[in-house]
Amino acid sequence: MLNSLSGEVTDRPPFWLMRQAGRYLPEYREIRAKAGNFLDLCYNPELAEEVTLQPLRRYGMDAAILFADILLIPHALGQPLAYREGEGPVLDPIRSAKELGKLDVADIHKTLDPVYETVGRLSQSIPKDCTLIGFAGAPWTVATYMVEGRGSKDYANIKNWAYSDPAGFGTLMDILVEATIEYLLKQVEAGAEVVQLFDTWAGVLPDDEFRKWAIEPTKRIVEGLHTQHPDLPVIGFPKGVGGNIIDFVRETGVTAVSLDTGTPLDWAAREVQSLVPVQGNLDPMLLVTGGAAMEERIVQIRETLGKKPFIFNLGHGIVPQTPPENVARLAEIIRGS
Numbered sequence: 001m002l003n004s005l006s007g008e009v010t011d012r013p014p015f016w017l018m019r020q021a022g023r024y025l026p027e028y029r030e031i032r033a034k035a036g037n038f039l040d041l042c043y044n045p046e047l048a049e050e051v052t053l054q055p056l057r058r059y060g061m062d063a064a065i066l067f068a069d070i071l072l073i074p075h076a077l078g079q080p081l082a083y084r085e086g087e088g089p090v091l092d093p094i095r096s097a098k099e100l101g102k103l104d105v106a107d108i109h110k111t112l113d114p115v116y117e118t119v120g121r122l123s124q125s126i127p128k129d130c131t132l133i134g135f136a137g138a139p140w141t142v143a144t145y146m147v148e149g150r151g152s153k154d155y156a157n158i159k160n161w162a163y164s165d166p167a168g169f170g171t172l173m174d175i176l177v178e179a180t181i182e183y184l185l186k187q188v189e190a191g192a193e194v195v196q197l198f199d200t201w202a203g204v205l206p207d208d209e210f211r212k213w214a215i216e217p218t219k220r221i222v223e224g225l226h227t228q229h230p231d232l233p234v235i236g237f238p239k240g241v242g243g244n245i246i247d248f249v250r251e252t253g254v255t256a257v258s259l260d261t262g263t264p265l266d267w268a269a270r271e272v273q274s275l276v277p278v279q280g281n282l283d284p285m286l287l288v289t290g291g292a293a294m295e296e297r298i299v300q301i302r303e304t305l306g307k308k309p310f311i312f313n314l315g316h317g318i319v320p321q322t323p324p325e326n327v328a329r330l331a332e333i334i335r336g337s
């Protein structure tokens with residue numbers, strides 16, 4: 001994984017899968033039930049370490065991703081957060097600059113300390129040739145949950161705020177940039193070797209706003225991290241942004257970029273992979289379907305992107321209904337065993 005990120009073409013691509021730890025694994029569901037709620041699991045270093053290791057034991061991925069969630073930052077800033085069964089995350093929404101006083105950047109590490117402890121444990125317990133990935137949500141995506149209060153279909157509240165009061169909304173983004181840099185630096189100090197920034201909802205922004213609320217904050221985070229750790233690989237994942245991914249790569253300074261499922265492979269090989277190593281982009285639903293449809297696409301992705309630096313992954317996270325045996329088959333194909 002580190003070789004690919006430094007621009008090497010490897011014999012076979014390294015692989016890991018977004019959301020590789022999670023509800024599709026019975027052993028995860030068992031620990032999850034034991035932990036009680038999802039936040040308690042994220043803040044329990046022993047159990048969070050255990051669920052991070054579960055997929056590695058089964059499938060021997062080349063990278064482990066810290067078990068946590070992108071919404072721990074708003075939680076640590078003081079915004080009430082709950083994960084409800086069948087509903088996903090629910091927060092008390094913040095919709096104007098007047099309410100920003102409720103957020104406290106000074107104290108985030110008090111809440112986030114257990115996460116750093118999980119990273120520290122993992123840096124000792126993962127196999128030697130396995131790379132440890134830390135992560136955070138990118139400010140725009142984290143802000144969508146903070147402002148909408150939950151997952152959204154139309155992003156009406158956050159867009160209305162960003163369009164009508166860019167200065168006030170910019171203050172929220174500044175808070176998130178600062179908190180994210182601090183959070184990721186602590187993860188790196190605890191042993192994370194690579195970090196990934198998830199910008200899952202970057203694709204809902206028109207291009208001027210994409211520059212302002214996705215490219216600019218990401219660029220500041222990359223700079224903040226590289227000031228302390230000049231060689232730290234940073235993977236960007238601006239999902240659903242089409243051709244805007246080119247400007248994203250050119251302007252943010254990310255080391256590599258993760259491609260969503262809709263990105264055309266030939267185009268990505270020509271236009272994106274000529275700039276940086278890429279990661280991606282199997283449809284998570286093909287991992288549910290399995291069989292020949294999945295296997296043919298795995299081979300096609302590998303053939304098209306494997307000639308330049310490449311990390312095999314999905315185009316988005318594993319879904320809970322994924323049969324674990326399909327993940328085993330994927331691992332077998334990638335390893336050629």
Ligand SMILES: Cc1c2[nH]c(c1CCC(=O)O)Cc1[nH]c(c(CCC(=O)O)c1C)Cc1[nH]c(c(CCC(=O)O)c1C)Cc1[nH]c(c(C)c1CCC(=O)O)C2
Pocket residue numbers: 017018019020021022023032038065066067068069070071083087088089135137151198200316317
């Ligand atoms: C938008 C987003 C979130 N979280 C995340 C994103 C960005 C990537 C993406 O788009 O998937 C990122 C994330 N969430 C989780 C991880 C852990 C590491 C890994 O990839 O294995 C990572 C990297 C665990 C999780 N985060 C969550 C779960 C499921 C919670 C459970 O066990 O009940 C897991 C394993 C909960 C979560 N967390 C979030 C939502 C919308 C939900 C509810 C939807 C769902 O249940 O899948 C916010």
